Amino acid sequence: MKYESQRVAMPYFIFALILFAGQIVFGLILGLQYVVGDFLFPEIPFNVARMVHTNLLIVWLLFGFMGATYYMVPEEAQTELHSPLLAWILFWVFAVAGTLTILGYLFVDYATLAEVTMNKLLPTMGREFLEQPTITKIGIAVVVVAFLFNIAMTALKGRKTVVNIVLITGLVGLAVLWLFSFYNPSNLATDKYFWWFVVHLWVEGVWELIMGAILAYVLIKLTGVDREVIEKWLYVIIAMALITGIIGTGHHFFWIGPPEYWLWLGSVFSALEPLPFFMMVVFAFNMINRRRRNHPNKAAMLWAMGTTVMAFLGAGVWGFLHTLAPVNFYTHGSQITAAHGHMAFYGAYVMIVLTIISYAVPIMRGRPYGNSNTAQIVEMWGFWLMTISMVFITLFLTGAGVLQVWLQRIPESGEAMSFMAGQDQIALFYWMRFVAGAFFMAGLVVYLGSFFIKGQASPAEEVRGPATEDA
Amino acid sequence: MAERFTKSMARNIYLGGSAFFVLLFLALTFDTQLRAMPERDNRDQLTEQVVRGKHLWENNNCVGCHSLMGEGAYFAPELANVFDRRGGGDTEVFKSYMKAWMNAMPTNIPGRRQMPNFNLSDSEIEDLAAFLEWTSKIDDNGWPPNIEG
Numbered sequence: 192m193k194y195e196s197q198r199v200a201m202p203y204f205i206f207a208l209i210l211f212a213g214q215i216v217f218g219l220i221l222g223l224q225y226v227v228g229d230f231l232f233p234e235i236p237f238n239v240a241r242m243v244h245t246n247l248l249i250v251w252l253l254f255g256f257m258g259a260t261y262y263m264v265p266e267e268a269q270t271e272l273h274s275p276l277l278a279w280i281l282f283w284v285f286a287v288a289g290t291l292t293i294l295g296y297l298f299v300d301y302a303t304l305a306e307v308t309m310n311k312l313l314p315t316m317g318r319e320f321l322e323q324p325t326i327t328k329i330g331i332a333v334v335v336v337a338f339l340f341n342i343a344m345t346a347l348k349g350r351k352t353v354v355n356i357v358l359i360t361g362l363v364g365l366a367v368l369w370l371f372s373f374y375n376p377s378n379l380a381t382d383k384y385f386w387w388f389v390v391h392l393w394v395e396g397v398w399e400l401i402m403g404a405i406l407a408y409v410l411i412k413l414t415g416v417d418r419e420v421i422e423k424w425l426y427v428i429i430a431m432a433l434i435t436g437i438i439g440t441g442h443h444f445f446w447i448g449p450p451e452y453w454l455w456l457g458s459v460f461s462a463l464e465p466l467p468f469f470m471m472v473v474f475a476f477n478m479i480n481r482r483r484r485n486h487p488n489k490a491a492m493l494w495a496m497g498t499t500v501m502a503f504l505g506a507g508v509w510g511f512l513h514t515l516a517p518v519n520f521y522t523h524g525s526q527i528t529a530a531h532g533h534m535a536f537y538g539a540y541v542m543i544v545l546t547i548i549s550y551a552v553p554i555m556r557g558r559p560y561g562n563s564n565t566a567q568i569v570e571m572w573g574f575w576l577m578t579i580s581m582v583f584i585t586l587f588l589t590g591a592g593v594l595q596v597w598l599q600r601i602p603e604s605g606e607a608m609s610f611m612a613g614q615d616q617i618a619l620f621y622w623m624r625f626v627a628g629a630f631f632m633a634g635l636v637v638y639l640g641s642f643f644i645k646g647q648a649s650p651a652e653e654v655r656g657p658a659t660e661d662a
Numbered sequence: 663m664a665e666r667f668t669k670s671m672a673r674n675i676y677l678g679g680s681a682f683f684v685l686l687f688l689a690l691t692f693d694t695q696l697r698a699m700p701e702r703d704n705r706d707q708l709t710e711q712v713v714r715g716k717h718l719w720e721n722n723n724c725v726g727c728h729s730l731m732g733e734g735a736y737f738a739p740e741l742a743n744v745f746d747r748r749g750g751g752d753t754e755v756f757k758s759y760m761k762a763w764m765n766a767m768p769t770n771i772p773g774r775r776q777m778p779n780f781n782l783s784d785s786e787i788e789d790l791a792a793f794l795e796w797t798s799k800i801d802d803n804g805w806p807p808n809i810e811g
Contacts, residue, residue: 225737228775233768236778237737238726302780305721317720319734353669375720377713379793380703380800381695383733419669426672433680437687446805447731450698454803456690521807524732524740604809610739611775613810 192554194265196272201555202282203258204548208639210251210289211541215632217244222625226618235297242296242322248536249320250289253331255544256365256401257285257338260358262551263408264342268349277341281334288330292323314375318386321372328372335366353422354408357429361400368392380448391440394540395506399432399467402502402543409495409550410475415483415651415658424474431467439464442514446523454516461514465507468539471499483658487648488553488561490570494546497578501538509534509585521600526617527592534585537577545574545638553647563646573638580631584624591620702801714786715793722780729811731802737775740811745791745798747809753795760791 192198220240223230231240265272272278295304301317308324310316315325323331339362346355371388407425411418441449441457475496486492509531513522522528549570553562561567594617598608608616651658699705719725724741725734731742748763749756764787768776782790 224775228773229770232776233778236727236776238723238735241726241735241737242723301723301726302721310721314717314720317723317725319725322723322726353673377716378703378705378708379716379730379797380699383731384691384695384699423667423669423672426669426676430672430676430679433676434683437680437683438690440687444694446802447733448699448703448800448802449694450702451803453694520805523805524729524734524736526736529736599810600807602808607808607810609810614775 192266192551192559193269194271196275196278197262197265197551198555199272199275199278199282200258200262200551202279203254203261204552206282206286207251207254207258207544208548210247210254212635212639213293214244214247214251215628215635217241217247219625219628219632222621222628225614225621226625239296239301242301243293245320246296246322247293248541252540252544254285255540255548256362257281259401259405259544259547259551260338260342260362262547262555263358263405264345264355265349267352267355267408268346270345270349273341273344273348277337281338281341284330285334288327288334292327295324296322313373315373318375318382320390321386325373328369332366332369335362335369339363339366352418353425354404354411357400357407357425358404361397361404364397364400365393368397383447384444384449387440387443391443392437394535395436395439395464396433398540399436400429402498402539403429403432403467403471405543405547406471406475406495406498409491409546410478411659411661412550413486413488413492413495413662414478414481415486415653415662416478416481417659418661420481421478424470424478428467428470428474431463431470435460435463435466442516442519445516445519458514458516462511464514465503465511468499468503468507472503475499481655483655484651484653484662486561486651488550488567490567490574491546491550491561493571493574494542494549497574498538498542498546501534501542501578501581503538505531505534505536505538505585509589521596522592525592525595525600526588526620527596530585530588530592533588534581537581542578552642558647560650561648562641563644563648566641566644566646567648569637569644570641573634573641576634576637577631578634580627580634583627584631587620587624587627591617591624594620704796704799704801707796707799709792709796711789711792712796713793715789715791715796718782718786718790719793722782727777730797731800732805738777740806741794742797742800742802743806743809743811745795747811749791749795753791756795757788757791760787760794764790 217240221244224237261278304324305316308326310325313325315328316322342359346359368389371385374385376382403425407421411421438456439461441453442461444453444457513519513527595613598616599610599613727735727738729736729740745756748759761784764782767779
């Protein structure tokens with residue numbers, strides 16, 4: 192850590208991990224409700240648990256991105272953060288608002304929540320992932336704008352690096368696209384079309400810029416490879432992400448009202464969406480092969496490699512599986528979608544946040560070369576337990592999805608099984624998914640446990656000539 | 663990557679490529695929204711009642727369990743075609759089905775998935791039914807493959 196103000200990233204990372212734990216608890220509740228339908232009913236109905244599960248994910252990833260930004264931008268710009276105080280104030284505002292919203296979901300009936308938060312004045316609630324009361328949405332917008340101001344002031348007064356430019360472009364895109372969450376026309380078809388401007392253009396657009404920038408930064412630090420090489424890769428990767436991903440939005444427009452040309456556009460462009468993720472894999476492994484040092488923080492290196500591979504599998508391969516219109520006609524809104532969603536979010540966004548945490552947190556704790564060997568081994572156990580569990584969650588959900596499509600979607604009307612009858616048939620897959628989820632929770636506990644092991648690693652050993660100044 | 667491929671070339675591909683595709687996406691969005699959708703989403707039948715139904719749909723977080731045109735949660739049945747599946751395409755039949763269904767919830771059958779009772783009045787249930795009926799008539803390129811959704 193070269194600048195004292197980078198330390199403000201710490202509360203963001205800690206809070207992100209706390210929310211992550213909450214997300215997994217609710218994931219287990221949901222997994223059980225899939226097979227024991229009345230579990231926790233009526234105290235926590237499925238829709239409430241799901242809202243908590245998905246909203247916690249979004250919010251903790253935002254905390255993770257913000258922490259990453261506060262850590263990276265000053266170091267890249269070679270200057271102190273414009274206002275650490277503002278960063279602290281925003282942390283508390285966001286943390287309190289986020290917590291209150293989640294408590295609102297849990298303890299207030301949703302219709303009542305809509306009423307007391309005066310949803311009537313500007314109705315934005317009750318849409319998937321955008322369930323937050325309008326006042327919370329406004330709060331998120333305000334926090335993000337103030338955060339961007341703080342970051343822009345920092346970046347502008349210092350060195351302009353490609354990592355910073357790409358990261359900030361991604362964050363500005365995130366903020367601008369969030370504004371579509373306030374647009375909720377009474378025409379459902381229009382509502383759905385612009386809903387995807389937030390959801391798709393975040394995760395298959397600007398978030399990839401954020402992911403690419405974090406990955407590039409960590410690789411510069413860990414491998415000591417010349418920044419020129421890494422920045423060139425970063426540009427090519429994000430170019431591919433946007434060239435494929437923007438029109439790739441069309442794969443969501445197949446069955447919600449827009450005209451037929453989207454069947455072609457969406458299929459062709461989204462079929463290319465795995466490319467940027469594949470390039471990230473090649474990029475990470477290439478840079479690691481050309482490393483100028485053997486960085487002692489092997490855990491961070493593992494996360495960096497892992498995030499590219501799992502993002503490619505989850506977002507790339509599992510996305511491609513059901514993205515072509517003739518396939519999607521049968522798989523749309525089935526458990527196949529759920530399988531893809533789980534592995535894509537884990538691989539691309541959970542793991543990139545855990546990558547920067549693995550790299551930056553030891554440094555902020557006064558362990559410049561990483562945690563002790565023991566701590567790293569425990570952390571890597573957490574990595575493997577969570578990652579392998581997620582592979583199994585995805586495989587079991589895929590099995591459930593294939594069966595669901597076979598029973599419920601493929602036969603003609605009259606012969607097809609009803610939704611609920613089909614669900615009973617695939618219960619075994621849901622049970623196995625639940626067991627895999629329990630292993631994921633165990634992995635998370637091991638991972639969190641690694642933070643409590645003392646000691647630090649020794650300095651890096653340089654290979655192939657000296658590492659760059661930046662590293 | 664070959665050395666001849668420079669960083670500024672990479673940057674230009676990024677800037678040029680994304681600018682082009684942002685503009686293309688905006689053009690397609692205008693075409694979709696202004697030219698195509700009015701023909702496809704039967705907006706002329708978007709009555710006050712349908713709008714009230716949509717708000718009820720949202721304020722009770724129905725999408726937290728059900729999917730609508732395949733989007734939402736996958737815990738409970740698809741509802742964009744429930745008008746055809748349970749109402750047989752008949753407004754009056756569907757309304758009475760909806761009233762019977764909503765009032766019978768929750769079933770409290772042990773171990774089964776439970777739908778809460780949202781305590782909607784009869785006229786609110788009619789609003790919701792009107793919203794679902796309107797939704798079922800959006801031209802969605804023939805999705806879902808069969809009546810089961």
